Amino acid sequence: MPTLVLFVFVVACALLGYRVIAAVPPLLHTPLMSGMNALSGITLLVALRALSHESSVTPLSMAAVVLATANVVGGFWVTERMLRMFQRPGKEEEGR
Amino acid sequence: MMPWTTDFLLPAVLTLGFLQGLRWMRSPETAVRGNRLGAGCMALAVAFAVWRHGVFWLPQAWTALVLGAALGLALAHRVKTIQMPQLVALLNGFGGAASALVIAAMIPDLTPAAGPWSWLTAAAALSVGSATFSGSLVAAGKLQGYLAGRPLRFTGQNLLLRGLGALGLFLLAAAGVLQQPGWLFALTALALLYGLLLAMRVGGADMPVVISFLNSLSGIAAAISGLALQSPLAAGVGTLVGVAGLILTRLMCRAMNRNLAAVLAGFATADQERPGEAGGEPAAATRASDSDSDSAPLDASHIPALLQAARRVLIVPGYGMALSQAQQAVKNLMDALEAAGKEVKVAVHPVAGRMPGHMHVLLAEVGVGVDKLYDMAKINHEFAETDVVVAVGACDVINPAATTAKGTPISGMPILRAVDARAVIVCNLDEQPGYSGVANTLYQDPHVITCWGDAAQTVPELTRQFASVT
Structure with a gap:
């Protein structure tokens, strides 16, 4: 891919990403960060x-593959764990 | 046609998938779906890369993938919510290291024929990745308690860091122009040292800023390595991570009234010049205590009656609550108050925990409903109509000195206006100042009751006292 196209692509990602990510509420900022850990494992490619x-x-x-995979797997898994905590009270309605 | 589809269309589609996943992070109901979509896109991307680069039959590839997955699972599965900041810091470091290692592994491919662009991006990815790695390890070590949380300072530190920064830029340019691997090695060593020195001098209370910033850097390192190795997906997704980290960094800086440069420089805020409006409304802070002149100072004996009479109660959690693991005790108190028909909300300061959103996770874990958690901007005006505020392990975030006093490390920091409430019960460990080192003027206020001690004991005591009168 020509470098120029790559650049345009990166800028588009930055702009779209800003819009989407700025809308994530503070409530979910920790899972957002751990999810970002997972995404930074894209270096795996x-x-x-x-x-x-x-x-x-x-x-x-090989070391790069190990660390990037740890990011991907660990990041997505810990995010999943946390997000389930946020869902728990609403879903099961455990009486108080 | 084929190269066009795989080189451009697939990355574009997968990036849109990641973006949609992030869109679903807007609300807790859809966030799980969003995370799984992200994981699915990542799995597709990796499967495609395995096939495309022909590493399917390569034992090294599978060994490394299995090892990495095991490491990731081991870390993610055991981590407690209070340790989330150090896990994120560690993974930031992994991300930076992976990007640097990929470039390092490809150095033999970097011939002078590769052109200055390749050399420059490779050098940039190496340095950002290395600095992220060493800085993140120090941050994680400090958070985990392996390293002292105090900022490490010595004379000539600023000069040294500036010198190293300038030297780094020179080496970066040299690598791009002279195109010798030697420059890259020197640059890597320098970046490792730089990250180390920078993170060493940041204090514990500034961790939310530092973790967010390192999160951003790990993405930027991935993005640059994607640029260097012509991988649009790595460049695009790395950019997303970089942007997210920067958004959070700015948010955290604002919540502490600090700027990034000052945090990284390890300055107390007092050292930096600040616009005059920082102490804009000093009168407001003293208002509550002046107008409540009809009542004598409150003390612990008033607690049962106060709680019984209260209609609206606000809980203000701080990091001290997490340290004493009093989340469940707080949840029990909330349940008891709610069972008696009182309106109970939790007011969360953006930097109440050790990372963005940390307090929300800690409370969600013990089953506090997300509809009970309110952010500072949404709840601050409600303090004036609140009967009782219960602050648990929170000091700096409710310290009125932030608005009344000038020239302290927290001056100008936005605070939760607990001081406006009719009564405040403070369940902190002791009278010592918070992480900022600024004495809390709230403690002297006549409508404030202080219960010193471990919140894991003092909060259940509140619940008991309340139960005794209902």
Whole structure:
């Protein structure tokens, strides 16, 4: 992909992302951050590519895959755990 | 056609999927769905990358994926809600490290033929990723208590950091122009040191700002590594993370009336010049105590009668509540008051916890309904019509000195106006100032009752006293 197109894409992401993320209420800011941890694991894509390159240094790209996967799996899982806490009282209506 | 579809269409569609997931984070009802959509998009992206780069039959790939997944699950499954800030800090560090490591692994591919753009982006991703990594480890260590929470300061620190920053920029430019791996290694070492020094001198109370900022940096590192390696999805999603982190950083700074530069510099707010309107309404803070002249100072013996007579009660939780693990006790008190027909709400300051939204999670965990949690901007005008405020482990966020006194570290910080309520019961550990080090002038107020001690004991005592009169 040409660098210019890539740039336009990144700017579009920044603008759209700002609109969407600014609307997340403070109530959900912690899950938002842990969800962002998961998304920052997107480096996994380039780490897998590095792993497939013969010239790249395997231990380094393996370490990158390990850490990025930990971010993805850990981030999504802990977010899921937290979001369930927010749902609990409304759903089950445990009498007080 | 095929390359066009996979190189552009797929990333665009998946990015829209991530954005929709974030849109669903607007409300707790849809947020679970949003998170799962994000996870699904990520799974698709990874599956596609595994197929595309032909690593399916590569044992190293599966070893690393399984190891990483196990590590992530182990961390995420055991973590307690009070430890959420250190987990997020640690994962920020992982994100930064992963981005830096990918670039480091690809250095053999970086020939002078790759062009200055590739070298420059590689150098930038390496330095941002490395600084994020070392800074996040220090932040996580401080939050977990492995490192002292106090800011570490020494003479010449500013000069040193500025010098290192300038040297870093020089190395960045050198890597782009001279295109020798040596410059990249030097830059990495410098960035690691820089992140370390920067995080060392930030104090515990500033953690909400620092974690948000590092969250942003981990995304920016991912985005730059995506640019360096021509991966639109990594660049786009990394940008989303960067933007989210910056939004939260700004929010946290505003909630503490600080600017990012001052926080990173480890200054107390008093050191920075501030616009004059910071102490704009000093009269308001003393109003309540002056106008209540008809009543004698309140003391602990008034508590049962106060609670019994109260119609509207506001709970103000602070980090001290989390430290003494008094969330359940607070929930029990709320239940008892509500059972007696009183209106009970919780007023949450944006920096009440150690990270954005931390207090909400702590309370949601023990079953406090999300409809009971109110943010500062929404609830602050209600204090004046509140009969009793119960502050649990909260000090700085209700300290009227923030609006009355000038030149203190919390001057100008927006506070919860507990001082406006008819009566305030403070359940804090002791009379010591909060993290800011500024004495709380609220404690001397005649309509304030202080119950010193562990909130895990003092709050149930309130509930008992209330039960004895109902």
